[in-house]
Amino acid sequence: MRIKCFRGRSSIARVSSLSLSSLIMGKIPDGFSRFNFITLFTWGGLRGGLSVALAMSAKEMIPEEIYHIILGGTYAIVFFTTVIQGLTLKPVYKRIDRSIHNRA
Numbered sequence: 354m355r356i357k358c359f360r361g362r363s364s365i366a367r368v369s370s371l372s373l374s375s376l377i378m379g380k381i382p383d384g385f386s387r388f389n390f391i392t393l394f395t396w397g398g399l400r401g402g403l404s405v406a407l408a409m410s411a412k413e414m415i416p417e418e419i420y421h422i423i424l425g426g427t428y429a430i431v432f433f434t435t436v437i438q439g440l441t442l443k444p445v446y447k448r449i450d451r452s453i454h455n456r457a
Contacts, residue, residue, distance in 0.1 A: 367395050389449045396438065396445050401431030 371391045375381065381390045408427040412420050 371395060383450070384453050385449070386453070389453065393442075393446060393449055396442065401427075401435065404431055 368391060371394050372387075375387050375390055381387060385393070404427050405424075408424045411423060415423070
């Protein structure tokens with residue numbers, strides 16, 4: 354349950370930081386609205402850096418065999434989510450782009 358809660362908080366933090374930084378920017382490229390810009394960058398954001406860092410920091414706290422399982426599993430999950438999100442980023446972009454052009 355804690356993992357889901359943490360993931361939700363990280364998504365909220367990502368959306369919040371993108372929202373604040375988009376206010377500083379001038380015009381958003383390609384005719385994107387601020388909402389669409391934030392949606393695209395939230396979906397395509399890099400994942401896993403914190404997970405790998407936390408897994409690596411556990412080395413001194415747990416037996417070595419368990420550490421390797423946790424580290425290997427973390428890398429596998431990060432790799433999988435990066436590939437899946439990387440492959441789906443173009444369809445997400447196209448969907449947003451279609452919605453922009455349908456409104457115009």
